[in-house]
Amino acid sequence: MKKFLLAILLMGSVMMANAGNLITYDAPKDAEAAPEFELEVNGQKIFVYNNRIAALAYFSFDGKVDIKITFLSPVYDFDIRPKSRNIKAELSRNQVRFLLDKPENLSVEINKNIKRPLFIFANPLETNIPDKADKNVIFFEAGKIHYPDEVFIKSNQTVYIEGGAIVRGHFMTDKAQNIKILGRGILDNSRYLKGEHRPIEINQCENVLIEGIILTESRHWSCASTASNHVTYNNLKIVSENDWDDGIDIVGSQHVLVNNCFIRTKDDCIAIKSGVNYFTKFNSSFTVDDVVVQNSVMWNGVWGNALKIGFETRSDTIKNITFRNCDLIHTEGPEGTFTIHNGDRAVVKNVLYEDIRVEDSKGWLIDFKILFSQYSKDKERGKIEDVRFRNITVEGDRFPYSQLLGFDKTHRIKGVTLENFVIHGTKVTSTFNGMITTNYADEIVFK
Incomplete structure (x- = not known):
């Protein structure tokens, strides 16, 4: 029952999340993608970079966002750190889903595997982006x-x-x-x-x-x-x-x-x-x-x-x-x-x-x-x-x-x-x- 209610809340929150701003960044064509993770934010696919010790992904936003992680193997349990954030997430087969309402830097660890986490860098929106034409x-x-x-x-x-x-x-x-x-x-x-x-x-x-x-x-x-x-x-x-x-x-x-x-x-x-x-x-x-x-x-x-x-x-x-x-x-x-x-x-x-x-x-x-x-x-x-x-x-x-x-x-x-x-x-x-x-x-x- 608790999982059902959480799922309803997550689905309902996507509409509210879309009321904010989400900035995603396409990766260079030769960037290496992580083989085992997929990530969606408010239904948009986010590129997941491959690194020797982790997969990592990033975006910028304000308001609320709906995060969906797909792991390409069975998921038995997961940890979202820091634990002090008290992020409530839903597990459905090989997908983990949760909401964010403020910027966070997170480690998502699947099946207690700390050798291969997913780092999610959910940034605030940028301000004062410099002018590329400026000589300095x-x-x-x-x-x-x-x-x-x-x-x-x-x-x-x-x-x-x-x-x-x-x-x-x-x-x-x-x-x-x-x-x-x-x-x-x-x-x-x-x-x-x-x-x-x-x-x-x-x-x-x-x-x-x-x-x-x-x-x-x-x-x-x-x-x-x-x-x-x-x-x-x-x-x-x-x-x-x-x-x-x-x-x-x-x-x-x-x-x-x-x-x-x-x-x-x-x-x-x-x-x-x-x-x-x-x-x-x-x-x-x-x-x-x-x-x-x-x-x-x-x-x-x-x-x-x-x-x-x-x-x-x-x-x-x-x-x-x-x-x-x-x-x-x-x-x-x-x-x-x-x-x-x-x-x-x-x-x-x-x-x-x-x-x-x-x-x-x-x-x-x-x-x-x-x-x-x-x-x-x-x-x-x-x-x-x-x-x-x-x-x-x-x-x-x-x-x-x-x-x-x-x-x-x-x-x-x-x-x-x-x-x-x-x-x-x-x-x-x-x-x-x-x-x-x-x-x-x-x-x-x-x-």
């Missing part, structure tokens, strides 16, 4: 696969990847101001060898906006901002499964906002560092200050960490870091979910994790360490101070362990508060019931 606009048109190799972006320039375009190359900007990288299309890094080029590299820049595009197959850090300030990542989607393919690396930078992003990478989803020069020769050992990561969905693969500070912490301070209202839908690897790996001299302080939902944590849950690591260069060890967890929920099929490990009597972890931190329905009230190991760690508070 680098415009990649829809319906084509473009091969520009390196695109060097200068001050006051905008790069626009139109929905339905694929760009197989990489973007670089250095000592520039007022940069924008926008659109709905795909920047694909698959042409390069491991470690050869980063999809987007932002060096020593100011006032940068990256918005709306999809990055795939990153061969090194996907979208690093180094020694830069006032950088915004908004509605950026990253889909990759390669060594060293960190999602967003924030290195020696200040005033950085990551908002409404979807990151699925083999290596770290978010990594905050200072003093790294793997690709660069200039100094990046600057204080990291005022970084906010919010309203985003993360899937960390078999390497790396979900939300990480470190290992390279080669500045005096890394401070005022906020992770807020995020869904960590999978953390597959052994390293960790919430990690501060202080491998150099920095005092890492004033860090807030708030309103975060962890659906699956295979490795360490909290892993804070002050240490000498393979990445360390500073002789002096640092400290970790004033870290707050507030309103954290953790689910999954195993109870994850945590550890807070200072280095010695001088280089300690001090002031960690866990407030309303719930694991598998149990509120953490002590190191014992939270399964937290400590050493050289003081002022651990549970609320």
Whole structure:
């Protein structure tokens, strides 16, 4: 009876959904389609791209839309993540159907198969699309696969990847101001060898906006901002499964906002560092200050960490870091979910994790360490101070362990508060019931 009523509601809602705006994007003729998924939105077929680790599709809309997924094999069950969205869906044989009334970045997993999900990027409508005739606009048109190799972006320039375009190359900007990288299309890094080029590299820049595009197959850090300030990542989607393919690396930078992003990478989803020069020769050992990561969905693969500070912490301070209202839908690897790996001299302080939902944590849950690591260069060890967890929920099929490990009597972890931190329905009230190991760690508070 419930399924019947849901079906009636879904059918009735299609008419209301059609009252809104739906923008679809035809794929280039040589784009590879995913073999096992078909997608319709308000009765319109949406191209489903094939990727090594997922199928993916995208569109833009306002109002309401009716989503119908057809899987070309029997469907016994499914998960739509983030689970916090509470999306009510109907299963009929090999079809899954549901409604959306606002933009979402979703993972649809069929028959518990996390090796081959369907990612649906349901975008808001675009505003302020740049004029392709503007001399300061680098415009990649829809319906084509473009091969520009390196695109060097200068001050006051905008790069626009139109929905339905694929760009197989990489973007670089250095000592520039007022940069924008926008659109709905795909920047694909698959042409390069491991470690050869980063999809987007932002060096020593100011006032940068990256918005709306999809990055795939990153061969090194996907979208690093180094020694830069006032950088915004908004509605950026990253889909990759390669060594060293960190999602967003924030290195020696200040005033950085990551908002409404979807990151699925083999290596770290978010990594905050200072003093790294793997690709660069200039100094990046600057204080990291005022970084906010919010309203985003993360899937960390078999390497790396979900939300990480470190290992390279080669500045005096890394401070005022906020992770807020995020869904960590999978953390597959052994390293960790919430990690501060202080491998150099920095005092890492004033860090807030708030309103975060962890659906699956295979490795360490909290892993804070002050240490000498393979990445360390500073002789002096640092400290970790004033870290707050507030309103954290953790689910999954195993109870994850945590550890807070200072280095010695001088280089300690001090002031960690866990407030309303719930694991598998149990509120953490002590190191014992939270399964937290400590050493050289003081002022651990549970609320």
